[in-house]
Amino acid sequence: MPGPRTPERPRAARTRGTVELRDRALSLGGRSVPLLSGAVHYWRLERSAWRPALEELLRMGFPIVETYAPWGVHETSPGEFDFGKKDARKDLGAFLDLAHEIGLVAFVRPGPHINAELTYFGLPERIVYDSACQARSPKGNPVLLFFPPVMFPVPSYASARFHQELGAWYDAVGEVVGPRLWPAGPVALLQVDNEASYYFRDGAYCQDYHPDAIVEWHSFLAQRYTTVDALNAAHRAQHATFEDCAAPVRFDAKDADGLAVHLDWAAFHERLIVGALHKMRTRLERAGMDGVPMVHNMPLGDGGLPLSLPALEQVADLVGFDYYHGRREHRTIRRRTLYLAGTTRFPYAPELGVGAPPWFTPLAHEDSLYCALVALAYGLRGFNLYMAVDRDRWYGAPIDASGNPRVESAAWKLLLGKLKEIGFHRLERRAEVALVVPREYQRLSRATHLLGPIASSAVEAIGGTPVDACRDDDLGFAGPIQTLWFRMLARFADAFTDAGIPYVYVDGDADAARLAGYRVLVTPSYEFASVGRWQRVCHVAQEGGTLVYGPTMPGLDEHLRRQPFEVPRRGRRVLIDTPEDAARVVAELADALDLARPFRATPDVIETSVHEDARGPRVLFVINPEKRARDAEVVLPAPMAFVDALTGERLEGDRVLTLRVPAQTARMLLIDGATVEPAKAQRAARPRARRVSSGGKGGAS
């Protein structure tokens, strides 16, 4: 048995001027504001609807209003901007002042990428048709985005011209937003760009072959390899300079010898975005938008995106996922949230969809509410309800475009009230197990994806997996690593879920501190692996943790160069042969390590998730993803009483709680504080587990 785990580190305390992210809330001069916001698009509403809409937002329970500020809407001609002089609906300053007067905090997202179902995604038409700003395909053509209401060429994240033009927009919007930063005004959160993933054209060989991007590619190689000889050794090439190394335009590797350039290209995609966001953030700050935490959001399909969340957290203080899921996507909601819970310093949804654009897969009110509850159950601690107030090219918001509440708003009001009442953002969900996601294999999956412009992220976003359309060649290895890694992690996820053992996902790029405190790490390993990831997981084993890896001991690094890989000498090691072993391995570990299975439920289809504070368990979620109602039994650690947060039903149990869980429903049960002491005592007797989503890392960037 491993010894007690290392004590927790302090929660994130991030200071930007006078606004801090503290204890997973905004700290405004001593006032703690949970990150619960609702989206309102001022320029799309009649001016007369602003006040009723904002007042209704406040009545629903939102302390924060979120809005984009779209460049293409405000720019009337190059360098000329209208902030209300010509069109009263564009008066961003007045909107923010009204929010301040009403008592709302504001979260402003000035782009440049907006989406928001705007034509050209909120960019000025002149920008998207400026060839110097456009991303380039392998043949040098513009790269088109297929979304309605019109296809358009997307900008290049590398284009110097684009960044130059962007500066003028930031200066203009900064003149409106800057003076309204908290405490002078309501603005306490800002976002840099939006869903920065190459405008959904993120296939490995879709872009970006813009001349400025190619310059950055060569600079990336120089930084990565230092010498041309090292580059040549990895790429099995004879380049005279870094500039001789052409960007690959299609996947053409037959075996390991040809892989490094493709893995580098995939890694470069991630680096290019981080670099661009860093430039944008710096420019925002120069334009006077500084001193408040900065947010960034990742779109759907994160398993296939060229984005590294740990790297993005070097640029933004808060990085989260956007959620637009139906009930049938239960597993996706769970997986994405567990990834956020294990990887980020604050599991947050910058967009939690309520309703959808008309060209998305339709979502009902029940879908949005279920998605929110399941995400909260697995560790989400804050969200921006998108959209809270209805608008053009959207349906299903809980408040209509005149500011009147729709019938669906009642459920949200109830939920928000309870979240604030119990201080949900401060609770913890404990997990002793982490599945470590190998980013180097994820990059290989992107490179071997066969559907080109229908990228692996898109396949995942429409209900598949990021490896569904990867080629099945083994590339000279024992098997197709590009699909096997995903299957192995998925098998273990299934096995831990079935066993009722809480777990999270941790990104393989995350630093060692993210892995500290877990008792079991599971990470796939094949013939090649990231040296950094391997060292980090081995460190946990050295500290007494259990490492499950395999089926192969790596011998090549991520540049496909031969490297000695250490075999962890301490701790428990489990080298698995096939993913099919997952259920057996999990059963053995559960017994050998006495892994916690809190509030285990039957039948097996019922999932539970418990959240606690220093006093013990506070909230229990009981989830039935099936289409028929179930009578569930939940094993209690002690006699307990519960109140259903949404229905008000009172429940209690001695050692077992019996309850009805309607079809495709997540029940949020608040635990009566007077009954929890025995549970706390029992928990105290157990080895410590990692409190995930604790915001354990201090600031970044």
Place this chain on the structure above:
Amino acid sequence: MISPHLRFEGFDARSWTNLLSLFAPGLRDRMNEEPAGTDVPETDVGEVKAEPTVGTLVILRADDGRVLKAFHTTRGRVRDLQYDGPQDLERVALAYHSRRAFELREGVLDELAEELAVRLERTDDYATQWLVVARIIRELTAAGKIHSWPRPVSDVPVPTAGMVRRAVDIILPDEHALVVVLWEHGSPWTAFALRRRDGVIDLAAGPDLLLRWTGPLGGDWRRDHRIIASAVTRAVAPVHVGLFAEASTVRELLRTPDPGAWIRAVAVRDIIIHPTPPYVAVALGADATRAVARTTARWLGGFDALKPLSPIGTYLRGRVSEVASVTALLGFDPLRALAHSLAQRPVREGDEPK
């Protein structure tokens, strides 16, 4: 035909889903379906024998004919596919209980994207852009780089933007509106109004907006339809065609193979079409004519069946050219194509108005 500045507003989740469900049978069932049983969806032919026919089978092949990957859009990766080339597509689609199947040559979608980037004009609207996509797909299919099963409109040429525009001119002329309101239990179940301005559809308004324009309605849709048409005329544009009915009536009619069903529904005011432009009258007339032909054949004499329809028949004789023109312009009759498509997909319980 579609404005880049299209406004779409006034729907809530229910009214929008209701509208979509008219044209997408089984939509609600799909929205409510259970999550996959595992995070690692995979399938082989032995596992799908008892499953319903759903989704698409996608096969990706290298230039040398090797299968690089096969997957099913709802069941995940396909293991150990036995496939002998395009002539085998129907067999494997049926074996995997797939509604359709595609074989794609490696890189063909990149080729499509590159070609599209070259051909699109800045002034093209969204419909025109998709016509270009359709034309490129045809070319790639002709080149043997894309194979599909079934091939629903393989013999129909892709219409040009001009052809489609002229067809739309007949259905919804410029500076006019089209309104559809469907009721259930006395209140609007779904509704929309479209406006065409400067040659393009620039507004799609949902029930919230329509009700804002009309104010409170009386609850009897056979009377309320006039109030709605007037309100849309005042707020948007003169109504060129309005269709008002119970939702269940329209759902049945959209799928019925029975000639004459539409004209009968109009005759007994199960549907009110107001105003009735020539195009719709002709479409109804064509429906009536088909009904008469069938009835006449059945009853041999056919005289009684023709009599009540004779005024429409007279009207039609002067308008048949307009029906013919829409069909001729597009190369196919869009309403018949829709009915044919929907008839293949039976109504499910979840489709019924709720």
